[in-house]
Amino acid sequence: MNEFSFIEYLKKTIRVPNRIPVGIGDDAAVLNIEKGKQLVVSTDAIVENVDFILKTSGRCLSLPAKRSNLRDRHAPKGLAMTALSPEKIGRKALAINLSDMAAMGAKPTAFVITIGKPSYITSRWLARFYKGLLKLAKQYRVSCVGGDFSRSKEFFANVTILGEVSSHHVVTRSGAMVGDWIAVTGTLGGSLLHHHYDFTPRISEGLFLAQHFTPTAMIDISDGLCQDLSHILKASGVGARLDLERIPVSADSKKMSHGNAKKALTRALSDGEDFELLMTVPPWQKMMLEKSWKKKFPSTPLTWIGKIEGKKPLIHWHFNQQPVPGPQLSQKGYAHF
Amino acid sequence: MNEFSFIEYLKKTIRVPNRIPVGIGDDAAVLNIEKGKQLVVSTDAIVENVDFILKTSGRCLSLPAKRSNLRDRHAPKGLAMTALSPEKIGRKALAINLSDMAAMGAKPTAFVITIGKPSYITSRWLARFYKGLLKLAKQYRVSCVGGDFSRSKEFFANVTILGEVSSHHVVTRSGAMVGDWIAVTGTLGGSLLHHHYDFTPRISEGLFLAQHFTPTAMIDISDGLCQDLSHILKASGVGARLDLERIPVSADSKKMSHGNAKKALTRALSDGEDFELLMTVPPWQKMMLEKSWKKKFPSTPLTWIGKIEGKKPLIHWHFNQQPVPGPQLSQKGYAHF
Numbered sequence: 001m002n003e004f005s006f007i008e009y010l011k012k013t014i015r016v017p018n019r020i021p022v023g024i025g026d027d028a029a030v031l032n033i034e035k036g037k038q039l040v041v042s043t044d045a046i047v048e049n050v051d052f053i054l055k056t057s058g059r060c061l062s063l064p065a066k067r068s069n070l071r072d073r074h075a076p077k078g079l080a081m082t083a084l085s086p087e088k089i090g091r092k093a094l095a096i097n098l099s100d101m102a103a104m105g106a107k108p109t110a111f112v113i114t115i116g117k118p119s120y121i122t123s124r125w126l127a128r129f130y131k132g133l134l135k136l137a138k139q140y141r142v143s144c145v146g147g148d149f150s151r152s153k154e155f156f157a158n159v160t161i162l163g164e165v166s167s168h169h170v171v172t173r174s175g176a177m178v179g180d181w182i183a184v185t186g187t188l189g190g191s192l193l194h195h196h197y198d199f200t201p202r203i204s205e206g207l208f209l210a211q212h213f214t215p216t217a218m219i220d221i222s223d224g225l226c227q228d229l230s231h232i233l234k235a236s237g238v239g240a241r242l243d244l245e246r247i248p249v250s251a252d253s254k255k256m257s258h259g260n261a262k263k264a265l266t267r268a269l270s271d272g273e274d275f276e277l278l279m280t281v282p283p284w285q286k287m288m289l290e291k292s293w294k295k296k297f298p299s300t301p302l303t304w305i306g307k308i309e310g311k312k313p314l315i316h317w318h319f320n321q322q323p324v325p326g327p328q329l330s331q332k333g334y335a336h337f
Numbered sequence: 338m339n340e341f342s343f344i345e346y347l348k349k350t351i352r353v354p355n356r357i358p359v360g361i362g363d364d365a366a367v368l369n370i371e372k373g374k375q376l377v378v379s380t381d382a383i384v385e386n387v388d389f390i391l392k393t394s395g396r397c398l399s400l401p402a403k404r405s406n407l408r409d410r411h412a413p414k415g416l417a418m419t420a421l422s423p424e425k426i427g428r429k430a431l432a433i434n435l436s437d438m439a440a441m442g443a444k445p446t447a448f449v450i451t452i453g454k455p456s457y458i459t460s461r462w463l464a465r466f467y468k469g470l471l472k473l474a475k476q477y478r479v480s481c482v483g484g485d486f487s488r489s490k491e492f493f494a495n496v497t498i499l500g501e502v503s504s505h506h507v508v509t510r511s512g513a514m515v516g517d518w519i520a521v522t523g524t525l526g527g528s529l530l531h532h533h534y535d536f537t538p539r540i541s542e543g544l545f546l547a548q549h550f551t552p553t554a555m556i557d558i559s560d561g562l563c564q565d566l567s568h569i570l571k572a573s574g575v576g577a578r579l580d581l582e583r584i585p586v587s588a589d590s591k592k593m594s595h596g597n598a599k600k601a602l603t604r605a606l607s608d609g610e611d612f613e614l615l616m617t618v619p620p621w622q623k624m625m626l627e628k629s630w631k632k633k634f635p636s637t638p639l640t641w642i643g644k645i646e647g648k649k650p651l652i653h654w655h656f657n658q659q660p661v662p663g664p665q666l667s668q669k670g671y672a673h674f
Contacts, residue, residue, distance in 0.1 A: 021375065021504070021507070022507065022509055025510075025572065026441070026509050026510050026511075026572070027379060027437040027438075027440040027441050027510070027555075027556060027557060028377045028378055028379035028437050028438065028440075028441045028443065028498075028500070029377070029378050029379070030375050030376070030377050030441070030502065030504075030507050031375065031376040031377075031378065032375055032376075033370045033375075033376050038358065038367050038368065038369055038370075039367070039368040039369075039370050039376060039499075040365045040366070040367050040368075041365055041366050041368065041447070041449055041482065041483065041497075041499065042364060042365035042366070042449070042483060043449040043450075043451050043483060043484060043485050043495075043497055044451075044485050045451045045453070045485050045487050045495070046487075047453055047487045047488065047489050049489075049490065050487055050488050050489065051487075100364040100365050101364075101365065103364040103365075104363070104364050104365045104367070106365065110378070112378055112379070112380040112497055113380075114380050114381075114382045114451075114495045116382070116384055116453075116493060145378065146378065146379060146380060147380060148380050148381050148382050148495070150382050150383075150384045150387055150388075150493075151384065151387050152384050152386075152387065152491065152493065153386065153490050153491045154489065154490045154491070156453060156487075156489065156493065158380075158382070158451045158485070158495045160378075160380055160449055160497035161365075162376070162378065163365070165367065167358070167367075170358070170359065170367050172359055172363050173362075173363050173364070174363070218364075219364060220364060235362065235363070
């Protein structure tokens with residue numbers, strides 16, 4: 001199957017809804033934007049040997065190789081390597097982009113995807129990749145409206161996602177204010193076991209927060225809680241107090257740390273790829289949000305982990321109300337190069 | 338320089354205009370779309386060893402390696418390899434996307450870019466890449482509004498571009514009708530010499546055509562005239578007659594063919610990366626377009642090369658009014674994998 005017959009295959013596979021006047025197969029796609037909405041755009045790539053490892057035998061082994069220190073020193077034997085199907089890699093390529101939309105309080109609508117295809121990737125493998133990708137796309141009602149193919153030495157998939165948001169609902173990283181509470185969805189750490197590819201993008205949660213409350217800042221945790229909180233602090237020009245005993249440590253983080261609580265906490269702070277929402281909320285909204293959250297999302301925890309304090313973009317660590325030195329992180333998060 | 342300090346550098350370098358409420362550095366950018374406009378989106382990547390070759394010594398050698406038959410068999414010695422600066426590679430990464438907007442009759446507004454960065458690419462090299470990219474962006478008034486960085490084994494740059502078009506002005510590939518004239522801008526072939534990186538994206542021409550005329554189909558020539566015309570024919574469900582003596586063969590095509598007219602013509606039909614506009618125009622607009630084109634774009638030829646004929650998506654070749662067999666093309670254009 002060459003590129004053009006594969007595009008034909010995709011055109012047949014992908015149903016483009018009526019609201020998209022021109023879809024796959026032209027020089028560009030054309031989209032209608034709803035009245036009173038703003039356009040939100042974000043891009044995120046996954047790259048072989050960085051975000052996953054492929055085995056050319058047909059079976060895929062995946063590990064976030066970028067977190068190589070986890071693999072080498074901390075991961076229990078036989079756990080770090082998770083056999084990943086092409087469907088799961090396809091799912092992840094879209095899911096990480098949906099997560100960015102969630103962090104803006106935006107509703108994703110459409111995406112384009114560029115594939116870098118090495119010779120050892122078969123059309124069959126690629127069709128399975130698209131199967132995983134398009135299943136998630138259907139679930140979240142986002143349309144694949146175009147893309148590009150290139151040859152490459154290693155596989156990569158770059159998704160650019162488009163979404164809509166009402167201008168008064170958009171949530172950036174830069175609005176956190178002294179006195180705001182800091183909250184996080186779900187539990188953190190140990191994403192390496194399976195969460196990094198099967199996580200649920202927090203689209204509903206992001207939309208709910210943006211439409212019914214006024215979070216002052218929001219980000220999705222991809223690089224690790226510490227690092228992503230630092231992004232908010234720098235963008236907002238504020239500091240934070242974090243209560244270590246409140247950090248929601250995941251069961252996988254504990255599992256990977258063999259019951260060592262300190263190690264598990266460190267993972268929750270720095271592993272990354274949690275794709276949970278980290279936000280700051282005005283103090284007067286805390287109780288109401290807590291109450292309505294439990295009704296709306298009974299199975300997704302929302303945890304208050306600290307407060308915005310001071311003007312320097314630093315994290316002040318507390319444990320049971322006492323200031324403590326910052327935890328020794330094996331790494332402070334992921335640096336992309 | 339790590340990723341975050343490089344993003345800081347870019348935030349300072351890139352001025353985001355007021356019409357973009359949220360630019361670089363958040364989870365996503367937010368854009369205002371003008372009233373009565375539709376959003377146009379397209380994505381196109383350049384990949385090392387496919388679209389260019391890098392020399393790690395700091396000097397860059399570039400050739401479209403994908404057209405390896407040109408390099409190996411046809412290119413004059415010492416001509417196939419053109420030393421390309423990082424600025425030129427950066428320029429090309431954006432220019433090929435602008436060309437897609439031109440083909441839709443759209444006005445480009447903003448773009449996001451994903452960089453795959455191997456260890457041998459320095460921050461200094463990347464800064465020069467961005468310099469070339471942003472110079473072209475400024476020229477065409479498109480804003481860089483976000484991106485992603487990843488490590489990778491070979492360098493790649495994937496741009497997703499956004500544009501606007503009035504819904505009654507959008508030009509797709511699928512509207513060509515029997516009786517339409519086929520026209521092409523500029524001259525074709527031999528892009529390997531320099532045109533593939535220093536071409537002028539036909540944005541003004543595309544906008545002019547879409548706003549003042551009603552081209553029934555349009556495409557930019559990236560894969561070669563034959564192949565790109567076939568895309569129009571398939572999408573429109575029509576055939577075409579091409580007049581070989583009318584094809585505007587470029588001086589570079591002749592130069593690369595050492596004066597062999599047949600070879601030069603073959604290049605014009607199949608080399609690709611011309612990034613000229615190929616369009617079909619209703620017969621009653623031909624004279625008026627010809628006249629106003631000469632006034633508006635005196636230095637850019639517009640050449641009538643044939644007509645839409647028949648219902649089968651085939652090209653019928655003519656030379657001086659006589660049917661001739663199709664030319665023997667060394668390749669019919671570029672297949673991406």
